[in-house]
Amino acid sequence: MIEYDETIKKEIWAIGDVQGCCDQLQELLSHNIFSDNKNIELWFAGDMINRGPKSLKTIEYIMSSNKRNICVLGNHDLHLLATFAGLRKTSRSDTLEEILNSPNILDIINWLRFRPLAHFDNGNLMVHAGVMAQWDIKKTLSLASEIQDLLRDKNWQNNIKKIFGNTSLVWHDELKNNKRLRTITNALTRIRLCTIKGKMIFSIKDPKLIESDNNIVPWFRLPDRKTKDITIIFGHWSSLGLFIEENLMCLDTGCVWGKSLTAVRLNDRKIISVNCSNKI
Numbered sequence: 001m002i003e004y005d006e007t008i009k010k011e012i013w014a015i016g017d018v019q020g021c022c023d024q025l026q027e028l029l030s031h032n033i034f035s036d037n038k039n040i041e042l043w044f045a046g047d048m049i050n051r052g053p054k055s056l057k058t059i060e061y062i063m064s065s066n067k068r069n070i071c072v073l074g075n076h077d078l079h080l081l082a083t084f085a086g087l088r089k090t091s092r093s094d095t096l097e098e099i100l101n102s103p104n105i106l107d108i109i110n111w112l113r114f115r116p117l118a119h120f121d122n123g124n125l126m127v128h129a130g131v132m133a134q135w136d137i138k139k140t141l142s143l144a145s146e147i148q149d150l151l152r153d154k155n156w157q158n159n160i161k162k163i164f165g166n167t168s169l170v171w172h173d174e175l176k177n178n179k180r181l182r183t184i185t186n187a188l189t190r191i192r193l194c195t196i197k198g199k200m201i202f203s204i205k206d207p208k209l210i211e212s213d214n215n216i217v218p219w220f221r222l223p224d225r226k227t228k229d230i231t232i233i234f235g236h237w238s239s240l241g242l243f244i245e246e247n248l249m250c251l252d253t254g255c256v257w258g259k260s261l262t263a264v265r266l267n268d269r270k271i272i273s274v275n276c277s278n279k280i
C-alpha cells in the first residue's frame with residue numbers, strides 16, 4: 001500500500017479508455033469518492049470515443065464536466081478528426097456517425113484538436129499508447145507538441161494527412177517531415193510491441209505471443225528506456241488489461257469489450273472500477 005502523497009495538492013484520478021461507454025463513465029464518476037471534493041482532476045488516457053454505443057454523449061459529458069479534465073488524444077480520437085477532415089472514412093465497426101451528424105460537431109472537433117498527446121505533472125506522464133526508448137520526458141513533450149501544433153493550426157485539415165502511415169517504424173532524431181510526424185504519432189497513440197531493437201510492430205497485440213519470441217517486447221520493456229524513472233500512465237492495450245508496476249500503469253481494462261472501466265488515484269493508487277459486462 002502506497003501512502004497518500006499529500007505533497008500533491010490535488011487529487012488526480014486517471015481513467016482508462018472509455019470508448020463511448022458513457023453509462024459506465026457516469027456510473028464510475030457517481031462514486032461518492034468524487035463528491036464534495038472540488039480539487040479533483042480527471043485524467044483520460046485517450047480513446048474517449050468510438051466502438052462503444054454513446055460516443056456523442058461521452059464527449060459532450062467530458063467537455064461539459066465541472067471537474068478539470070486532462071484528455072490525451074488516442075488513435076480513435078485522431079481517427080474522428082481525420083474523418084471530419086475528409087481524409088479517412090468510417091469503417092463498419094466505428095460508431096462515430098452520431099458525432100459527425102451532431103449540430104455540435106464543430107465545437108467537438110475544435111475542442112478535441114486542442115487536446116495534448118502527452119501530459120506531464122507531479123512526476124506522472126500520461127500518453128495514450130507509449131513512448132520510444134530514446135525519448136526522455138522533455139523530448140517526449142517536445143515531440144508531442146510537434147503534432148499538437150499541426151492540429152491546432154488553422155490549416156489542420158490539410159496537416160492531419162501528414163501523421164497517418166506506418167513508416168518509419170524506427171525512431172531516429174534525424175527523421176524529417178512526414179516520416180518524423182508519423183513515427184511520433186504512432187508511438188504516442190498506437191504502439192504496443194516492438195522488436196528488442198525498438199522497431200514498432202503493429203501486426204500483433206497479444207501479450208502472450210511475447211513469451212514465445214525473445215525478440216518481441218512491450219515498448220516499456222525496451223532496454224535503456226529513458227523514461228524508466230517516471231510513472232507512465234497509458235491505455236490502448238485492453239489485452240494487457242490493468243497492469244500496474246512501480247513506474248507503469250496501463251488502465252485500458254476493456255470497457256467496450258464488456259470487461260471494466262477503471263480509475264486510479266495517482267496520489268495513492270487507490271483503484272475503483274465499474275463492471276461493464278452485460279451492460280452494452
Ligand SMILES: [Mn+2]
Pocket residue numbers: 047074075076128189235236237
Ligand atoms: Mn487506442
